């Protein structure tokens with residue numbers, strides 16, 4: 365990869381893609397947003413205007429194959445990720461693919477196999493909690509050994525409101541993947557089996573809705589993990605991850621920077637959107653990614669292997685939610701590329 369300026373193309377310029385494009389434009393040295401594509405050309409035009417009038421493409425494959433593009437960010441809807449990532453691999457271009465890497469296990473396998481066949485890590489996956497300063501601090505505390513061996517990961521992942529009638533499977537694919545990755549990242553262990561229970565929080569919701577999920581995982585090396593994922597809390601977006609270790613615990617805190625006193629109340633606001641609490645993480649992720657491309661050093665975030673594992677855990681979790689069983693997570697042997 366070039367040691368000069370990295371010319372990035374962004375595919376999908378809704379909330380996440382525009383955030384990535386603007387973050388690259390404003391905060392990432394050594395990279396330029398050169399092109400954008402969105403199925404809705406209005407969205408693409410708006411994003412282009414916010415980052416130095418990037419070229420607007422009318423076809424994502426043309427953008428990926430264009431000689432003026434060095435690397436690609438994929439932030440189009442979940443179901444498009446696997447095919448777009450495969451197109452980047454075919455063009456030999458590095459890609460930062462938003463999570464999930466795929467929405468079906470077989471597609472995640474296909475992407476992983478394609479990268480292994482090339483023999484070079486071209487894929488980065490947008491599990492940005494790995495760059496969140498609080499998550500990194502919890503990980504560092506665990507690795508220091510000061511509070512003993514980590515035993516249990518406890519996650520909370522709440523959204524204010526999600527579309528009427530969302531199924532448990534959709535939540536597991538779209539949201540809980542972050543929690544599966546957080547557990548693996550913070551414990552440095554692999555998921556062995558998963559059990560999921562779910563319920564519908566309000567009678568008026570569609571009969572197939574499961575908007576509150578309780579997840580339990582057996583992890584390798586005698587560790588456990590558990591998460592609450594609730595997408596209709598009506599008060600805001602919150603994420604936390606706690607490690608219970610042998611002789612202490614460490615938990616992420618995402619305090620708003622401002623303590624507010626008003627209306628007989630003293631406290632912090634909770635963010636209503638899911639982008640602002642992780643702004644620092646998104647920027648750190650992009651800086652590390654661009655650095656890895658410019659300097660030929662490893663990317664420190666999630667790889668195609670992590671994207672593949674998350675999809676396999678997700679698949680087992682969906683099976684558990686549907687059947688009530690504890691479902692083992694079956695992985696292929698880790699290819700040497702990811703050791």
Ligand SMILES: NC(=O)c1ccc[n+]([C@@H]2O[C@H](COP(=O)([O-])OP(=O)(O)OC[C@H]3O[C@@H](n4cnc5c(N)ncnc54)[C@H](O)[C@@H]3O)[C@@H](O)[C@H]2O)c1
Nearest residue numbers: 376377378379380381402403404407439440441442462463
């Ligand atoms: N890592 C994170 O924290 C995080 C946060 C939010 C979203 N995401 C992921 O980012 C992706 C986008 O989510 P979002 O919240 O920005 O959604 P969004 O609905 O705001 O934006 C999606 C955009 O994709 C466009 N689009 C639809 N079909 C397309 C296609 N075939 N090709 C190209 N563009 C297409 C839409 O017009 C829209 O502009 C999703 O995969 C989501 O899971 C990740």
